Amino acid sequence: MHNHALTPSGTLTGGSPHGTVISAENLTKTYGDVTAVDSISFAVPAGESFGLLGPNGAGKSTTMKMIGGVTRRTSGRLSIMGLDPDTHGPEVRAHLGVVPQQDNLDEELRVRDNLLVYGRYFGLPMSYLKPKADELLEFAQLTDKAKSKVDALSGGMKRRLTIARSLINEPRILLLDEPTTGLDPQARHILWDRLFRLKEQGVTLILTTHYMDEAEQLCDRLIVVDKGRIMAEGSPAQLIREHSTREVVELRFGSERNATIGSQLDGIGERLEVLPDRVLMYAHDGEWALEQVSARGLRPLTSLVRRSSLEDVFLRLTGRSLVD
Amino acid sequence: MHAPEVSAAKARRWGAFYYAEQVLRVMKGYSWSIVMYSVGQPVAYLFAMGVGLATLVDTGNAAFGGVSYLAFIAPALLVSAAVMTAANEFTFPIMDGFKWRRIYYGPHASPLTPQQIAAGQIMAVTLRLVLQSAIYFAAVALFGASPSGWGWAGILVATLTGLAFGLPLMAYSASITEDKGQFALVMRFIVMPLFLFSGTFFPLDNLPLAVRWIGWISPIWHGTELGRTLSFGYREPPLLMVLHAAVLVALAVLGWILTRRRFARRMGQ
Numbered sequence: 001m002h003n004h005a006l007t008p009s010g011t012l013t014g015g016s017p018h019g020t021v022i023s024a025e026n027l028t029k030t031y032g033d034v035t036a037v038d039s040i041s042f043a044v045p046a047g048e049s050f051g052l053l054g055p056n057g058a059g060k061s062t063t064m065k066m067i068g069g070v071t072r073r074t075s076g077r078l079s080i081m082g083l084d085p086d087t088h089g090p091e092v093r094a095h096l097g098v099v100p101q102q103d104n105l106d107e108e109l110r111v112r113d114n115l116l117v118y119g120r121y122f123g124l125p126m127s128y129l130k131p132k133a134d135e136l137l138e139f140a141q142l143t144d145k146a147k148s149k150v151d152a153l154s155g156g157m158k159r160r161l162t163i164a165r166s167l168i169n170e171p172r173i174l175l176l177d178e179p180t181t182g183l184d185p186q187a188r189h190i191l192w193d194r195l196f197r198l199k200e201q202g203v204t205l206i207l208t209t210h211y212m213d214e215a216e217q218l219c220d221r222l223i224v225v226d227k228g229r230i231m232a233e234g235s236p237a238q239l240i241r242e243h244s245t246r247e248v249v250e251l252r253f254g255s256e257r258n259a260t261i262g263s264q265l266d267g268i269g270e271r272l273e274v275l276p277d278r279v280l281m282y283a284h285d286g287e288w289a290l291e292q293v294s295a296r297g298l299r300p301l302t303s304l305v306r307r308s309s310l311e312d313v314f315l316r317l318t319g320r321s322l323v324d
Numbered sequence: 325m326h327a328p329e330v331s332a333a334k335a336r337r338w339g340a341f342y343y344a345e346q347v348l349r350v351m352k353g354y355s356w357s358i359v360m361y362s363v364g365q366p367v368a369y370l371f372a373m374g375v376g377l378a379t380l381v382d383t384g385n386a387a388f389g390g391v392s393y394l395a396f397i398a399p400a401l402l403v404s405a406a407v408m409t410a411a412n413e414f415t416f417p418i419m420d421g422f423k424w425r426r427i428y429y430g431p432h433a434s435p436l437t438p439q440q441i442a443a444g445q446i447m448a449v450t451l452r453l454v455l456q457s458a459i460y461f462a463a464v465a466l467f468g469a470s471p472s473g474w475g476w477a478g479i480l481v482a483t484l485t486g487l488a489f490g491l492p493l494m495a496y497s498a499s500i501t502e503d504k505g506q507f508a509l510v511m512r513f514i515v516m517p518l519f520l521f522s523g524t525f526f527p528l529d530n531l532p533l534a535v536r537w538i539g540w541i542s543p544i545w546h547g548t549e550l551g552r553t554l555s556f557g558y559r560e561p562p563l564l565m566v567l568h569a570a571v572l573v574a575l576a577v578l579g580w581i582l583t584r585r586r587f588a589r590r591m592g593q
Contacts, residue, residue: 068433070432070433070591070592071592072592081328088332089435089437090332090335090336090339090435090436090437091328091329091332091435093332093433093434093435094328094329094331094332094335094434094435095328096433098433100429100433102426102429104425104426104427104428104429104430105427105430106346106350106425106427106430107425108350108353108354109349109350109353113349117345117346117349118430118431118434120342120345120346121335121339121342121343121346121431121434121435121436122331122334122335122434122435123326123330123331123333123334123335123338123342123435124325124326124331128325132325165430169325169328169331170325171328
């Protein structure tokens with residue numbers, strides 16, 4: 001699956017014959033003794049929404065920075081639109097739109113000016129930038145804030161402005177590093193909607209997240225990353241099918257009993273995961289499994305039957321939760 | 325809209341100017357205070373020192389090069405003002421770029437390179453130094469404190485001195501990862517002593533040897549001596565003039581090289 005052909009770097013052809021826009025082979029980044037990214041390989045075809053799911057410190061952001069052509073890799077191969085970012089940094093970055101983890105808007109400039117100034121870095125003329133900025137403000141639902149100072153914006157608005165800014169050069173590839181971290185649920189949904197529209201327009205989205213719901217909403221395919229390595233790869237549905245059961249029963253017996261109840265639940269589900277605050281019982285039919293629990297005379301304080309999620313996949317693969 | 329290849333080619337060629345444009349736009353946001361500072365500072369200093377203090381100073385003293393005390397200190401004030409502006413422009417905004425608001429990381433993700441971001445910042449500040457020094461010189465001329473016809477060249481000397489002091493400082497600013505109030509210390513223990521002990525208000529020879537070295541290593545002294553020669557033909561051997569200019573150019577070039585390196589390293593990990 002990692003055999004996508006790399007176009008010879010140094011040419012400005014853009015993309016490989018297979019329509020691969022990004023390909024990484026044994027991509028590695030070390031900082032001193034620490035290996036942040038440990039020989040990962042993946043390829044992203046044009047128009048795909050590709051996610052890197054993993055906890056903080058998994059190496060997601062480092063991978064994004066290498067793709068974004070702002071951090072040099074230690075070893076391995078990396079090609080973006082057929083170009084090596086280490087030798088063709090400006091060319092690679094000219095193809096991309098980047099939404100960094102931390103907003104770095106120019107707070108001393110007004111909202112619209114942030115877009116104009118950023119467009120100038122791409123050598124774009126004002127005759128193009130002025131109407132484009134207005135169009136992007138509309139897209140980001142910030143038209144009535146055009147003249148505001150950036151520091152007057154809410155967190156969600158700043159995030160949308162950062163996304164608008166990243167689109168000023170009409171990139172075909174958009175890198176989003178934890179796009180909704182720190183936003184309230186409503187702001188997240190607005191953002192997801194905007195990203196979905198971009199996806200519909202054929203923009204390739206590369207995003208990192210440690211939110212499973214975000215990954216499920218936005219990603220066609222994702223890699224689960226932990227400690228710099230790829231633990232699994234596939235679509236959200238595939239991953240759940242391969243690494244979890246259809247349903248999960250969440251049982252809470254109180255923090256005292258959760259740890260000791262395990263043996264009494266043996267054999268009901270396919271697998272049992274005992275967490276400090278709850279017990280997860282993996283089963284194809286959750287309702288049936290819950291009935292079995294009652295049949296054994298066990299009375300959990302609360303119980304919930306739900307579909308398996310990427311959180312369960314991650315737990316299965318690493319033995320840890322995504323968000324600690 | 326042009327192709328990404330065109331963006332990259334344009335950025336490779338003009339990137340530093342694109343970033344300079346951004347810095348100037350930000351400066352435009354506080355242009356009123358820049359103008360007030362540029363006009364108010366020379367007027368206040370020239371009036372206080374040149375008109376007030378000068379009445380107490382023996383202007384017939386040969387140590388002042390045979391000109392009025394005002395004419396003697398005007399080139400020094402012009403140079404010092406540029407250094408103070410450089411001390412501000414090459415400290416806080418750099419920290420803002422890397423740490424506080426991380427604004428360098430926006431353009432860093434664009435086709436611009438770290439070296440171009442550094443160069444753009446330097447170019448914009450240089451422009452500010454030229455404009456400010458021109459305003460300062462106009463005030464000096466209005467006070468009648470520039471006897472020779474070459475006094476205007478002090479604008480360039482002041483700008484060069486600002487860079488000679490400011491660029492090594494910029495390299496230092498770019499290396500700071502933790503804000504522990506270093507800039508306040510720089511202002512108090514570097515900028516102020518240099519301002520006071522660089523032959524600004526009296527010839528450097530009047531100081532005991534124990535502190536005279538401060539002047540020798542100070543860009544302000546080198547700039548001031550150059551400025552005085554241009555402004556009223558201060559008696560100094562031509563070789564020394566060349567040395568003053570060489571020191572200033574060397575400091576500016578060294579500072580620029582170190583700054584480029586710091587920027588590249590810090591943004592390219």
